[in-house]
Amino acid sequence: MASGGGDDAGEKRVTDRYLKREVLGEGTYGVVFKAIDTKTGETVAIKRIRLGKYKEGVNFTALREIKLLKELKDPNIIELIDAFPYKGNLHLVFEFMETDLEAVIRDRNIVLSPADIKSYIQMMLKGLAFCHKKWVLHRDMKPNNLLIGAEGQLKLGDFGLARIFGSPERNFTHQVFARWYRAPELLFGTKQYGSAVDVWAAGCIFAELLLRRPFLQGSSDIDQLGKIFAAFGTPKSSQWPDMVCLPDYVEYQFVSAPPLRSLFPMASDDALDLLSRMFTYDPKARITAQQALEHRYFSSVPAPTKPNLLPRPKLKGDPGNDKIPDLNLQGGPVVVSPPRKLRRVSAPDGMEINAHPAEKAEEHPTTGMRRSEGMSSQSSRIPMSVDVGVVFGTRPAPRPTLNSADKSCLKRKLDMDPDFEYAE
Ligand SMILES: Nc1ncnc2c1ncn2[C@@H]1O[C@H](COP(=O)(O)OP(=O)(O)OP(=O)(O)O)[C@@H](O)[C@H]1O
Numbered sequence: 001m002a003s004g005g006g007d008d009a010g011e012k013r014v015t016d017r018y019l020k021r022e023v024l025g026e027g028t029y030g031v032v033f034k035a036i037d038t039k040t041g042e043t044v045a046i047k048r049i050r051l052g053k054y055k056e057g058v059n060f061t062a063l064r065e066i067k068l069l070k071e072l073k074d075p076n077i078i079e080l081i082d083a084f085p086y087k088g089n090l091h092l093v094f095e096f097m098e099t100d101l102e103a104v105i106r107d108r109n110i111v112l113s114p115a116d117i118k119s120y121i122q123m124m125l126k127g128l129a130f131c132h133k134k135w136v137l138h139r140d141m142k143p144n145n146l147l148i149g150a151e152g153q154l155k156l157g158d159f160g161l162a163r164i165f166g167s168p169e170r171n172f173t174h175q176v177f178a179r180w181y182r183a184p185e186l187l188f189g190t191k192q193y194g195s196a197v198d199v200w201a202a203g204c205i206f207a208e209l210l211l212r213r214p215f216l217q218g219s220s221d222i223d224q225l226g227k228i229f230a231a232f233g234t235p236k237s238s239q240w241p242d243m244v245c246l247p248d249y250v251e252y253q254f255v256s257a258p259p260l261r262s263l264f265p266m267a268s269d270d271a272l273d274l275l276s277r278m279f280t281y282d283p284k285a286r287i288t289a290q291q292a293l294e295h296r297y298f299s300s301v302p303a304p305t306k307p308n309l310l311p312r313p314k315l316k317g318d319p320g321n322d323k324i325p326d327l328n329l330q331g332g333p334v335v336v337s338p339p340r341k342l343r344r345v346s347a348p349d350g351m352e353i354n355a356h357p358a359e360k361a362e363e364h365p366t367t368g369m370r371r372s373e374g375m376s377s378q379s380s381r382i383p384m385s386v387d388v389g390v391v392f393g394t395r396p397a398p399r400p401t402l403n404s405a406d407k408s409c410l411k412r413k414l415d416m417d418p419d420f421e422y423a424e
Helices: 060-070 101-106 114-133 161-165 196-211 221-232 241-245 269-278 289-293 404-413
Strands: 018-026 030-037 043-050 080-086 089-095 146-148 154-156
Touching (some): 030 089, 060 080, 101 146, 101 196, 114 154, 114 196, 114 269, 114 289, 196 269, 196 289, 269 289
Antiparallel strands (some): 018 030, 080 089, 146 154
16 A cells, blocks of 8 residues: 655554554545554554544534444455544544555556456445445445455445545535546436445446546546546436436537447456446436346356455565556546536537536646637547546635534544543
């Protein structure tokens, strides 16, 4: 996993129980570091969430949900071992995982066989199906949230955290997920969504394993829809009747879908069939995680590779491991644009998408050129080529603060280690 220098390398202990080791990295919610659980001798990963930045306080719902996550135990879900406040931060203790699926996909020395891909997808769907059965949505499915243990087992990480803490860059309810993994109903602004959004994202991850690059790399929400429509065709209202009622729905120029086989030339017929069901436009008609597990793709040959036989990416500290370049394959933080109305643009060959004036003035991620500055009308067409992920920066996050009442509540509410002494 990622490693790096710590901002508090001098601090050795997190409570009497956890002995701190190196920083593993920093994500949306805060710093993650390695630690030793002196009670069990196990290595753990502690995610430190800065509560000081939260404005509205950690409410009872959040505490209840953290408690719920602690009870969410499944072989394909990262275990939340413990949760406690310490020095004004909330600490979430997870089982330690060696690497993640993004590292596997990016490691050019790894050849993934169809059986390996099947194994990863099966483990991902098992974790997802378990959580959906318990009425928990993930809402941030992407390859670097799929962690891989020393025995090759894949586990879903960050489950439910998007719901509990939200995300600094995703202020609106439908702005969950990194953009490339966002379902079309979210891009059309739905506020009422269900487990189907996780299945769409899982389909994107399946596609990414097959292609070894992110599948639908939109550079803005509008562009993301354009990428989706270019791949699967513009949805007809007969395919997705509720689409026209969605808050940000606008009519798009009709684009017909290329054969799915042309997008995934190496995939088996069964893999393509499952993919097409995971990418069904109407969330109500989209296959569920449980149904996907029962799809013939998993019972046909080849059988999924056993987790302990899956290829292992080079890890930090492995001999001869070069630094993996940071390609920002996830697209980075997502900037939320104010709600906007779209206007239609002419479509000479039926391939242009509707573009908003603000969209047209957006800076091109790689050329730095503004769309309105001399980019030909071709540039607003839905490109089928792959863009590199873009980070446009972040904006300050409104976050709840933890007041003393919240702190004592947190201490009471979390099912904490009886040995733990709360210390400021
Ligand atoms: N259970 C774990 N075991 C080992 N490393 C972990 C664990 N959880 C997270 N990490 C590592 O810690 C770092 C930060 O993880 P975190 O989940 O906070 O953010 P992220 O996944 O990098 O980004 P985002 O917050 O956008 O999902 C990453 O390098 C991640 O791989």
